[in-house]
Amino acid sequence: MESPYKGKTGLRRLINAFGYSVDGLAAAYRNEDAFRQEVLMAVIMIPLAIYLGNDAIAKTLMIGSVLLVIIVELLNSAIEATVDRISLENHQLAKRAKDIGSAAVLISLINLVVVWGLLIFG
Structure with a gap:
């Protein structure tokens, strides 16, 4: 059965999609400890990136x-909830589905460490 919301088009679809996205962020923040920890990390690290980055690319x-860590955590949380x-x-x-989602979060965290390490110390 197809979703009754798929028929929406134009501006109404965009408004609905934005609302669903805000609901998703709120649900993740309310229900997922790891997401809250990663949001705190982002609140600290994004201003730090602006300060430490040598140029716009860095x-x-x-x-x-x-942000990739946050995106992957949201997808992992969606997999776990499903x-x-x-x-x-x-x-x-x-177990396999949850472990693979967790592995994706781990890889995104390793990516964060590698990127920051190379740009700060490389």
Whole structure:
């Protein structure tokens, strides 16, 4: 069955999409400890990137790597919520989905460390 909201077009669709995005950010902040920690990290690191970055490209890479962590965490949280919605029982595929989402967050954090390390010390 297709979503009844798919029929919306134009400005109404954009307004609805923005509202859903704000709802998603609020839900993640309210319900996900890791997301709150990464938002705190972003609040500290984004101004630091603006201060430490030597040029616009460095600042962009530093800020982008911080935002990438937040994006990946949001996707990971969506995967976890979907898996939990389907079933709370321990299942090999549910564990695999959650572990892969967690691995994506880890890779984004490693990317952040590498980017910042290369730009600050490289």
